[in-house]
Amino acid sequence: METYKHNSESAVVLSQLMLPSHSNFGGKIHGGFILSLLDQVAFACASKHSGHYCVTASVDRVDFLNPVEVGELLTLKSSVNYVGNTSMVVGVRVESENIQNGTKKHCNSSYFTMVAKDENGKSTQVPGLELSSEDDYRRFIKNIKRMENRAKHDETFANFEFDKAEYEVILRNYNVKLD
Numbered sequence: 001m002e003t004y005k006h007n008s009e010s011a012v013v014l015s016q017l018m019l020p021s022h023s024n025f026g027g028k029i030h031g032g033f034i035l036s037l038l039d040q041v042a043f044a045c046a047s048k049h050s051g052h053y054c055v056t057a058s059v060d061r062v063d064f065l066n067p068v069e070v071g072e073l074l075t076l077k078s079s080v081n082y083v084g085n086t087s088m089v090v091g092v093r094v095e096s097e098n099i100q101n102g103t104k105k106h107c108n109s110s111y112f113t114m115v116a117k118d119e120n121g122k123s124t125q126v127p128g129l130e131l132s133s134e135d136d137y138r139r140f141i142k143n144i145k146r147m148e149n150r151a152k153h154d155e156t157f158a159n160f161e162f163d164k165a166e167y168e169v170i171l172r173n174y175n176v177k178l179d
Helices: 031-050 134-158 164-171
Strands: 004-006 012-017 053-060 073-083 087-097 104-117 128-130
Touching: 012 031, 031 053, 031 073, 031 087, 031 104, 053 087, 073 128, 073 134, 087 134, 128 134
Parallel strands: 004 128
Antiparallel strands: 012 073, 053 104, 073 087, 087 104
């Protein structure tokens, strides 16, 4: 197995025309359909990098920035942004294009943590990541920061103590009815 790979060696781009069968009741492309495509491209990218079957361990924040219309060409661009021992963070950028006038919209950026599995289903070592450009460094560091923030978040909620009287004051500022 190679010791290090550059993210360009495992990048995957997927383009698909959005059909009426992909739409929701509002006539826009269903978010669940887009999530399925995101997971597929993240799997392909992680598998290319690791040389192994990969599973999705987590998805970090999915914000739908712009709706996708029927008839647009949806393009998902993926790259490995971070590697651990057995896991990788795959960044996926989603753009839609009106193929009649060429207008493009950034629809989503998501980060998938993928874990490489061996033939017995056990987590297995992945190649390291070769960083060469400023973007490569930035993406890797951003993932370190994202993991640090997640650890702080997890710690906050693991130690969360609820005091109804204390939180009733806070809840009065929200759209809730307190009984």
